Amino acid sequence: KQKIILDCDPGHDDAVAIMLAGSSPAIEVLGITIVAGNQTLEKTTINALNVCQHLGLDIPVFSGCDRPMIRERKIADDIHGETGLDGTHFDPLTKKAENKHAVQFIIDRLMASDGDITLVSTGPLTNYAMALRLEPAITTKIKQFVLMGGSYQLGNVTSAAEFNIIADADAAHVVFTSGRKVVMIGLDVTRKVLCYPSIVERMGKADNKASKLFVDLMNFYNHSQKEVFGWDGGPLHDPVTIAYLIDPSVVTAKAMYTEIDIRSTQSYGRTNCDYFGYLKKESNSYVGIDIDVDKFWNIIEDGIKMYK
């Protein structure tokens, strides 16, 4: 089993990432750590707790940083709504967040490990960056980062930048310069897994608590993605990180040097991926460049069917 910490900001696609990681026999989720991103920290924490409770996942949830390291907070309520998980219906919440800050949990868990923990991120990278700054000794304990963020082509907040990176570009800079392996699953691949109505219908057929949640999530998400970007199926960004861990062959990745733009005005938050190796620098990232779309949806379907 691969041990992971899942840092996220649920968020419709984050919720599906939790669903997929929570049911996979290949993955052990040591903890879910929460960051502000798609909505405020208070809301993203409640959302993660609701998803875990609904799916019967006994995973500890830790609330973390409520804003980026330096910049002003940006939320994505145009895509995820007022609650951050609009369109869902949950029973009254009884599951509680742990009484420890997410950053402290990340540090303590890594320090107690044999270096076998993968840090997955599907939101802004604030918690991981803060952990690296607070306790640099965790660096060599990190097996790898697997993150959804960035793009070597176009962004989705500006033409240059993707949401998770621009939301805390300084934190992304800390992670990409940490010296640990970073697998970057960016928009270049996640925009190929569009959750068309036919996919929603297919997943709904499992007819269990996970499939019902998936359908509610995607119906709202597809609607807002259509409003903002005009396509009929929203890109299911975040679960690609988990699908990659379950079966790395689902994503084709290329080693390259990536630098976060934290200086310019026009292209702030861009992941400058040196695809062609102009800079002749040692690679610090494996950037997703393609995805096996059929395989991805099969992994999602298998994950949903694991629930009773």
Ligand code: BDR
């Ligand atoms: C990323 O931004 C968020 O809105 C999604 O949850 C995803 O993590 C895509 O740019």
Ligand code: CA
């Ligand atoms: Ca997210």
